[in-house]
Amino acid sequence: MPPTLPRVNEPVDPPALRPAVRVVLLDEEDRALLVRWSFADRDVWGTPGGGIEPGESHHDAVRRELREETGLALAAEDCGPCVAHRTHLIALGNGSGDEPARWDGQEEWFYLVRVPAFTPRGTLTDEELRAESLHELAWWHLDEVDRLTDPTAAPPALTTPRRLADLLRALAADGAPAQPFELAV
Numbered sequence: 785m786p787p788t789l790p791r792v793n794e795p796v797d798p799p800a801l802r803p804a805v806r807v808v809l810l811d812e813e814d815r816a817l818l819v820r821w822s823f824a825d826r827d828v829w830g831t832p833g834g835g836i837e838p839g840e841s842h843h844d845a846v847r848r849e850l851r852e853e854t855g856l857a858l859a860a861e862d863c864g865p866c867v868a869h870r871t872h873l874i875a876l877g878n879g880s881g882d883e884p885a886r887w888d889g890q891e892e893w894f895y896l897v898r899v900p901a902f903t904p905r906g907t908l909t910d911e912e913l914r915a916e917s918l919h920e921l922a923w924w925h926l927d928e929v930d931r932l933t934d935p936t937a938a939p940p941a942l943t944t945p946r947r948l949a950d951l952l953r954a955l956a957a958d959g960a961p962a963q964p965f966e967l968a969v
Contacts, residue, residue, distance in 0.1 A: 799873060799888035805845045806833035806894045808867065809854070811901040811923065814956040818929075818948075819853065820920040820941075829932050830944035831894065832921070842866070846895050853913070854904040854921060858897065865960040868894035870945060870967035894951075894967075896960050926952050945969060 808831050809817040821828045832853045836845040843863040850856040873889035904921040906913070913919070924932075929949040932941045945951065945967045954965075 800886075801871065801889050801891040802887040803836040804834055804890045804892045805836060805842055805849060806831040806892050807846055807850055807864075808894055808896045808952065808955055809850075809856075810896070810898050810952070810956055812898075813901070813925070815901065815923040815925050816929065816952050817854065817904060818922060818924050819918055820922070821917040822919040823917060827919075827941040828944055829924075829929075829941055830948065833892070833894075834916075835890075842893055842895070846897075850897075851906065852908045853906045853918065854902075855906045856899065856902065856904070858899075862897065864895045864897040866893050866964050867896045867955060867960050868951060868965040868967050870894075870969070872944075872969055894964070896955055926956060 811817070817832065818829045819832050821830070832849060833846070834849045834853070836842065837848075840848070843860060846863050847858050847860065850858050869892065871889065871891050875888065901923060906921075926949065929943065929952060931937070932943055934940065943949065946969055947967075951965070951967070954961075
């Protein structure tokens with residue numbers, strides 16, 4: 785007998801969401817430090833960050849992720865405010881592509897950190913970064929971020945979140961909002 789779908793009024797299991805932090809790093813020229821993930825069909829540019837480990841606070845995760853990916857040793861008091869939140873439904877595995885998805889998506893909290901420009905070089909090796917599909921870190925002027933998704937670019941890229949340029953412009957112009965923005969994909 786084939787499986788049946790639950791009735792609309794019956795409870796279903798909630799998605800398994802990986803808790804994660806993202807960091808909007810802006811320098812004194814309002815350039816944003818972005819990371820490039822490379823996948824089989826396209827590149828995706830977004831903010832540094834990653835999963836929150838069990839027992840780890842958001843600020844501790846911000847500091848660890850920045851150290852691992854960018855080399856920035858951030859003091860606890862410099863973590864900055866939470867400026868945005870989103871739930872991103874996407875199958876996530878172990879990063880190597882050889883394992884089935886363990887998560888149905890991520891619940892992400894974005895933190896704003898203002899820093900002087902620096903040359904990013906994290907504590908993870910290039911091999912460890914590539915195992916997470918992370919291939920590049922670069923400072924981008926805000927007007928350049930829109931061009932990342934130019935459909936005529938070869939190859940075209942995506943940004944995450946999709947309206948990353950709008951988020952960066954708002955934060956550069958107005959600073960942290962009174963309440964975190966709720967972001968779409």
